[in-house]
Amino acid sequence: MYSEEQYLRALEVYDETGSVTKTITILGYPARRQTLYNWIMRRKHVPEGYSTFRGLNTPEHPRHPPLSVKLEALHRCFELGEDVQSVSDEIGYSRASIYTWRRKYIQKGTVALMNPSNDRPRGKLIEGSTSATDEIAALKAQVQDMQLEIDILKETIDVLKKDPGINETFLNNKEKAVIVDALKKKYSLPMLLKKLNFSKSSYYYQASRKSFSERHADDLEHIKVIFNENKARYGYRRIRAVLNREGVTISEKVVRNIMKDNCLFVKAKKIRRYNSYKGEISPEVPNIIKRNFAAEKPNEKWLTDITEFAIPAGKVYLSPIIDCFDGMPVSWNASTTPDAELVNSMLDKAIATLNDGEHPIVHSDRGCHYRWPGWVERMEKVHLVRSMSKKGCSPDNAACEGFFGRMKNEMFYCRSWQNVTIEEFINQIDEYMLWYRM
Numbered sequence: 259m260y261s262e263e264q265y266l267r268a269l270e271v272y273d274e275t276g277s278v279t280k281t282i283t284i285l286g287y288p289a290r291r292q293t294l295y296n297w298i299m300r301r302k303h304v305p306e307g308y309s310t311f312r313g314l315n316t317p318e319h320p321r322h323p324p325l326s327v328k329l330e331a332l333h334r335c336f337e338l339g340e341d342v343q344s345v346s347d348e349i350g351y352s353r354a355s356i357y358t359w360r361r362k363y364i365q366k367g368t369v370a371l372m373n374p375s376n377d378r379p380r381g382k383l384i385e386g387s388t389s390a391t392d393e394i395a396a397l398k399a400q401v402q403d404m405q406l407e408i409d410i411l412k413e414t415i416d417v418l419k420k421d422p423g424i425n426e427t428f429l430n431n432k433e434k435a436v437i438v439d440a441l442k443k444k445y446s447l448p449m450l451l452k453k454l455n456f457s458k459s460s461y462y463y464q465a466s467r468k469s470f471s472e473r474h475a476d477d478l479e480h481i482k483v484i485f486n487e488n489k490a491r492y493g494y495r496r497i498r499a500v501l502n503r504e505g506v507t508i509s510e511k512v513v514r515n516i517m518k519d520n521c522l523f524v525k526a527k528k529i530r531r532y533n534s535y536k537g538e539i540s541p542e543v544p545n546i547i548k549r550n551f552a553a554e555k556p557n558e559k560w561l562t563d564i565t566e567f568a569i570p571a572g573k574v575y576l577s578p579i580i581d582c583f584d585g586m587p588v589s590w591n592a593s594t595t596p597d598a599e600l601v602n603s604m605l606d607k608a609i610a611t612l613n614d615g616e617h618p619i620v621h622s623d624r625g626c627h628y629r630w631p632g633w634v635e636r637m638e639k640v641h642l643v644r645s646m647s648k649k650g651c652s653p654d655n656a657a658c659e660g661f662f663g664r665m666k667n668e669m670f671y672c673r674s675w676q677n678v679t680i681e682e683f684i685n686q687i688d689e690y691m692l693w694y695r696m
Contacts, residue, residue, distance in 0.1 A: 328359045328371045329404055337411050368401045406445060406453055413437045435464035478516050485522050491668030493524050525672030546645035547621045551657040553582040557616045561658035564596050569675040574683055577601050579608045580658050586695050592684045601627040605636050621645040623655055
């Protein structure tokens with residue numbers, strides 16, 4: 259063994275002479291030339307700021323480090339994911355040593371890393387004495403703590419499929435609950451919660467959510483069938499209505515939570531809508547409806563508006579009439595241009611469905627289509643009552659706007675319309691409107 263002073267002196271003489279042979283001749287050590295070569299090569303590869311005195315047996319740097327140094331190195335390298343070479347340079351022990359410690363730890367646990375002289379109590383412990391009991395208890399606690407960290411890391415990698423270097427503090431509550439469930443037969447619940455920095459209330463909440471999923475497994479399958487049969491168009495309210503019609507009693511909140519937990523969402527997208535307002539081109543028409551969209555019988559209150567669909571092949575405009583009694587479309591017309599023909603022909607179809615003595619109120623926005631002579635003449639001819647929203651006030655026609663929003667969520671948004679012609683798209687609209695009225 260050589261001291262740090264001998265090590266540094268040998269490197270100093272070598273720097274002066276430039277010869278390994280002369281250095282050994284002058285100093286009389288080291289005994290082997292290879293030892294001096296190793297010292298020289300070691301100094302070249304150690305980063306600036308780190309000690310080059312490695313592998314020498316001194317009190318500051320013992321050949322066999324204490325257990326705490328080994329466990330800390332393993333924790334940093336194989337749990338926190340730090341670079342092995344960086345840790346090796348910092349603590350002054352080779353990468354090979356760190357991997358050897360890891361192999362021993364995996365095979366025999368913490369006991370395999372203990373050194374007879376450093377980590378075991380000096381002197382003879384008397385069985386049953388206070389010192390022996392304290393030493394054993396402290397050692398067991400340390401071993402258990404390190405084993406717990408290893409087990410948590412294993413479950414994180416094996417069950418949650420996380421990267422080996424993941425820090426357990428970055429896990430969300432649902433993932434922490436999975437680890438606790440996997441290890442609670444081996445460790446106490448308070449120990450696991452403390453190690454994961456996981457509150458008891460949060461754990462039991464996650465446990466209740468898990469039991470919720472198990473209780474409603476059959477309901478989930480039923481909801482999936484309804485959701486897929488209607489082409490992912492139904493939200494939780496409409497699905498609950500279908501379940502009630504089928505005789506399945508389940509609360510709206512439960513349906514909502516089931517769909518949320520299983521990502522059964524109706525896809526939606528917000529875009530700027532078509533605006534037909536062209537200014538005040540005719541006398542003002544009062545708002546008779548006044549946002550009261552309830553009707554006691556069919557053909558009492560009608561709503562109408564125009565909406566735009568933009569697909570790669572071009573733009574398509576839809577003009578329907580919606581009956582406030584049941585929210586169903588009375589008539590509709592689709593075209594590539596939002597002109598008078600679009601709304602007039604739609605109105606003619608709606609008028610043809612009226613019975614004698616029926617004169618509904620027809621509510622619209624202040625779009626130019628509903629103020630042109632053709633529209634006004636048709637309304638007066640069959641004694642229909644005109645009603646209009648305020649300028650730029652879409653809530654005044656909210657029921658019709660709501661129909662457009664539902665329609666676009668169910669048949670238009672989040673679908674690819676590539677290679678679909680205008681004619682094919684209009685057929686899709688007609689198909690949806692007929693399906694909606696079923």
